[in-house]
Amino acid sequence: MSEPPTTVPGREELIAAVRAAATALGKDSLNRREFLERRLARECDIDRYFDRWSELCLAAGLKATKARIDDRTLIDAMHQAFIDLGGIGTRQAFLRVFAYSSMALERRFGRWRPALIAFRAWAERERPTFPYLADLPRLDGGPGDGAPTRVWRSPGGGGAAYGEIIAFHGMRRAPTNEAGVVLLFGMLAGELGFVVEAVNAGFPDCDAKRRIAHQGNCWVRVRVEFEYQSRSFLAHGHDPAGCDLIVCWEHNWPEAPVEVLELKRALGGSGT
Numbered sequence: 109m110s111e112p113p114t115t116v117p118g119r120e121e122l123i124a125a126v127r128a129a130a131t132a133l134g135k136d137s138l139n140r141r142e143f144l145e146r147r148l149a150r151e152c153d154i155d156r157y158f159d160r161w162s163e164l165c166l167a168a169g170l171k172a173t174k175a176r177i178d179d180r181t182l183i184d185a186m187h188q189a190f191i192d193l194g195g196i197g198t199r200q201a202f203l204r205v206f207a208y209s210s211m212a213l214e215r216r217f218g219r220w221r222p223a224l225i226a227f228r229a230w231a232e233r234e235r236p237t238f239p240y241l242a243d244l245p246r247l248d249g250g251p252g253d254g255a256p257t258r259v260w261r262s263p264g265g266g267g268a269a270y271g272e273i274i275a276f277h278g279m280r281r282a283p284t285n286e287a288g289v290v291l292l293f294g295m296l297a298g299e300l301g302f303v304v305e306a307v308n309a310g311f312p313d314c315d316a317k318r319r320i321a322h323q324g325n326c327w328v329r330v331r332v333e334f335e336y337q338s339r340s341f342l343a344h345g346h347d348p349a350g351c352d353l354i355v356c357w358e359h360n361w362p363e364a365p366v367e368v369l370e371l372k373r374a375l376g377g378s379g380t
Contacts, residue, residue, distance in 0.1 A: 116299050117149055119157045125149055126168040137171040140209035151203050151210060161211060177212050183230050186223070187238070196224070196243045197273030198282075200375050204275055221245055271357075274375055282372070283357045289334045290314075292371055293355050300374060302330070312351045337361075338368045 117125065125148040130138045132146075140161045144151065158164040165171060177185075189206040190196060199220040203210055217223035228244035235241075271282030276295065283289045290313070297304055301319040308314065314332035319325075331352045335341050338354050339361040348365040359370035 116156075117153055122149055122153055122157060123164065123168045126164055126170065130168070130170050138165060140211070141207060144209075151200070155210075161209060177208060179216065182208065182212060182216060183227060186227050187231070187235065190238075190240055193273055193275065195273045196240050197275060198372075198375065201273050201275040276375060283336065286334050286336050286340075289336055289355060289357050289371065292357075293332075293334065296371065296374060300369070303327070311346055314355075338364055338370070341366075 126138060126143055129143050129146050129148060130136065133142065140154070143149070154161065154164060158167075185207040189202055192205045193201060196202075199210075206213075213220075213223050217226055224244050225247055228241065228246065231238040231241055231244070269284040271284045271288070273280060274282045276292070279292060279295060283292055290307075293302075294304065297316070302316045305315040305317060312331040312333045314334065316330045316332050317327040318330045319327055329352075331350065333341060333346060333351045333354050335344075335354055335356045336358070338356045338359045340356075341348075341351075341354050341364070342361065351366055354364060354366055354368045355371065356368065357371050359368050359373070361368070
């Protein structure tokens, strides 16, 4: 199987990719999963330009498949996806291994958290030995939408901290510290419209340039400070006048005086 795309396709490039996938399969209709399996684009690329898969197929001159998935089939597919993933992980990580599209989940459950709650209720009844049962949210609270990132320790005590599963390229788990944020931003920079010019020993951490949307090859300088949580910027006593952008894993500082880029949200984390 080919590697995932490393650049963000434009709208017309996405339409052309769908058309090419259908041609390669010798079909006049294409479902979302068939397209994603060919690694020509990602789930987020589709959602960036189209509200529905059928709209993209229509733009490509194809017919969209609309077969309804029954609840048992959907739940069984969720179970298999969690087993394949090796944990619950984020919504985005789950969708990379799920047999169906995000639309199938949204039609049945709405948001991600209700889907996890429904799956837990099924697992408690039908699969009480499901290995990740404790990581699923309950109606009365627990992991999920709005909850802080879960962190695990490696066996033996005192080992490395492991974040939730994100399965993004070569990074299996979410950052648990500032160094992890720096690494993940480096992997995402191109997709988010940044180029890194320099990484500094002091404040601010990074000099970068950001592409200005809808202005072609036009860039502006951005002074970046990395934090695991955005509020740490305040705790570290940094001067907002010396920084243009805080890049963090979790944004927990709503009144931040500078722009904040939350990588968890950029990846389509568990709260989306």
